[in-house]
Amino acid sequence: MSLKALALAGSLAIATPALAADYSKSLVPGYSDVTAEYIQIPGYAAPSTPKGLNTATFLRLRAAADGDAPKAANAVIVGLPGFSSTPAHWLFLASQLVHKAQARDCEGKPCRVEVWVLQRRGANLAETTALTAARKARDPKVALDYYLGPDAQRPSTIQGAPGQVGTATEMAKWKALTPNDLSFMADWDFQTYAGDVDQIIGLISQKTGNRNIFLAGHSQGGGFVSNYAARQQADGKRAVSKLAGLVFLDGGPSAGNQPAPTAADLDGYFAHVKDLRTGKVPVYTDASGLLGAVAGPNAAVSQSVTGIYYAFVDPKAESIFPLRVQGMPDMPGSGFLKAIRTTWLARAGTSFDTDPVPGGGVQMPVLQFLGQGMGYLDFKPVPGTEDKCDLTPPAPMAGPMRAMAPPPPKCAPSAAMVDPNKVYDWVEGGGNGGSSIDGGKAKLWMESQGFAPARSNIRPVKVVFSQSGERVIDASDMVASNWYASERWDYDANFVGRYKVLKVDRDGVKLDLDKSAIANVPVYVARQGFTQGTGGNPFPGVSDYTEINKTGTWQTEAARAVTPFDPKINVAILRHTDFVSADDSTPDKGRPGDAGNSAVANTLIDWVLKRSKGVATTPTPRALGVVTRY
CATH class of the missing domain: 3.40.50 (Rossmann fold)
Known part of the structure; x- marks a missing residue:
């Protein structure tokens, strides 16, 4: 039937x-x-x-x-x-x-x-049981503890500031599936x-x-x-x-x-397919791909946990997730993004807006092209630091992006411009916003990243993987990041x-x-x-x-x-x-x-x-x- x-x-x-x-x-x-x-x-x-x-x-x-x-x-x-x-x-x-x-x-x-x-x-390989548990409990820390570890949030050196979440620790219960586990992804093709x-x-x-x-x-x-x-x-x-x-x-x-x-085109195509099928090249995108450290299962899991926080936090409260993560290359504004404290709303906007500090060039290159216009970071340099620009050279871009890239920033913001005792907010674009040249809103980005319908027909499935052994995959909590993107x-x-x-x-x-x-x-x-x-x-x-x-x-x-x-x-x-x-x-x-x-x-x-x-x-x-x- x-x-x-x-x-x-x-x-x-x-x-x-x-x-x-x-x-x-x-x-x-x-x-x-x-x-x-x-x-x-x-x-x-x-x-x-x-x-x-x-x-x-x-x-x-x-x-x-x-x-x-x-x-x-x-x-x-x-x-x-x-x-x-x-x-x-x-x-x-x-x-x-x-x-x-x-x-x-x-x-x-x-x-x-x-x-x-x-x-x-x-994304169907995402093991989302703890995301659902966090929604049931209305407590995003349930997801944080499971996927990144109960010790993933490090104490802050600034009095009164919340600790910042780092990479997953040894205490994390979730472990990524390996390329060997997922060798069958080599045939997740157009057909x-x-x-x-x-x-x-x-x-x-x-x-x-x-x-x-x-x-x-x-x-x-x-x-x-x-x-x-x-x-x-x-x-x-x-x-x-x-x-x-x-x-x-x-x-x-x-x-x-x-x-x-x-004939040469086809031979080249099938040579690469063979490399995928034999494990010579990865079957899923990791941190070495176009998106760098924000790609791969570990980064996607962190983004999913961030999304659970977006679903429950006060957008005006201070974020506990940093804007720069381990493995990201140095670029103009890296020190600034590591130093600045933001609200959750500003964290959402700065993470995906194409130019969150107008003209500052602080967004990673690929997102300057693939991101949204959502407004801008409500930031002004500490008086007297306006000329203390970050002189880090821009990161190299892939060919097509390099041809369309905007000119280098005249003055990329630096850590010296940031008031360590201030939590910076966001000026929204969109309707009734403060930026009429931006069609989106950081609030909508937060909501889309945090949303998963309670209604689904997806049931857990038990799978025996070649390297990780038996796992139960429950992908019923819709994730906003593709955990294992098919190469x-x-x-x-x-x-x-x-x-x-x-x-x-x-x-x-x-x-x-x-x-x-x-x-x-x-x-x-x-x-x-x-x-x-x-x-x-x-x-x-x-x-x-x-x-x-x-x-x-x-x-x-x-x-x-x-x-x-x-x-x-x-x-x-x-x-x-x-x-x-x-x-x-x-x-x-x-x-x-x-x-x-x-x-x-x-x-x-x-x-x-x-x-x-x-x-x-x-x-x-x-x-x-x-x-x-x-």
Whole structure:
């Protein structure tokens, strides 16, 4: 029986009324009309992966008013996160879309849009029992003690200041899985992730002729949208034929920049695949990768513990997690970030804002490109120290980032500028904030990192690993960091995206993609770009094309005929992650694209609803086995 049939059978099998489920701990912060559920279903059968780990997982966001009986959906948006991202990054854009749909009319009834955001497989390996225990106890120290150790918080040398949390100690109970344990990740390739999306889409039931499923990707996920749409499925059809629209959020669109791989290209690809399969290169990203010391399971666990604190602390209290961690290279502002004391809100903002001390260059290089604009640190140098700049040379950047890098800071702040007896706060961006050039808010970042729905169908699974032995993996508490990021997936994303046509059947890899098949489908693009007109459309067969960039909104005649948007709408203030996380707290002020008025949420909702046809049936929580975990 298919997943769809199983889910529908489960919904029909309800013979007697049941008590309504408790959704109170699964409502999205700031959106009481949106409920979240963390869902896991059987995924693509990747070779050598233990059965209990061959799973597809996604965050489901839908109208809270529907409770245990979701109403037919006018649209289901399946979202694909970007590089090193998770559903948490999408939490607020997804919730804004679900919320706005309910205020719109669809044939005399409130519209229904669901957003399902894929979780990376590496996050399914997260052992989250102690995160759940901390939520139950409403005490984040439960998680701190388990994952980092009860002695991980070191006493402060400053009187009255709380101790700072360091790296995990010997007393920590959690231990990372090893590359040998996870050798099967070498085959978590494009086909695996595409197969997981097949399984997820398979839960949605449409009548013949209806068009309700939209595929959306952010960053690296945008590349996946093109690749998936071009892929031949088991029935011989290209996936694009089953989709109502394609959405690209600061990633893509691309139809490939090379016709097809040469024999040498394929040999190079399979040589690297062999290195992954034989353990010559790591199967998951560690601290030696692009993100450095903030990547890998140990860093991800620390971020998950930080997220639990975000969920329970007073944002204006002093943070106990430092802004610089062991292993980070010295760069301008390193001493400043080690010395400064911040509130939790300022800690959240400074950790992910692209330029938290305006012009100071203190953010790590990769996050200058991948982060958000959330405001700025409420900091002024101690009088008399304004010229005591940090002269540390900037850290080297990877090639593409180096070409787009801003000029070096004129004066990077130093530790000498910091008042050791002061706790510094944050000035928010977004609606009614103190920075009109920033589309996000540190408060939203805190909430997204700390949120995990209490409702899930994920159960513990017992796995015997080759090196670590028997472990029980309970991944039911949604993590905001990918604990074990797949190197194979990242490699495949680049390789598969490069070609217009890719047909391979070799060494266990079977792919058939033809991007010329992406035609006769609506395309929505929002990205940091300066293209004027619709010349950025890489798909000759697409006539319904909308692009919103830094210069304004550009539409083909076919697109304007369906949803004519104000040409002045732009994304000039948005940074990379703002495209899925921007604040929308003042949508009635200004125009979409202004601080507090999300350019994406306030255009995409109508773009989707106007292009959907009919309704789709989605599974009930009971059919999926969803329960309230605590």
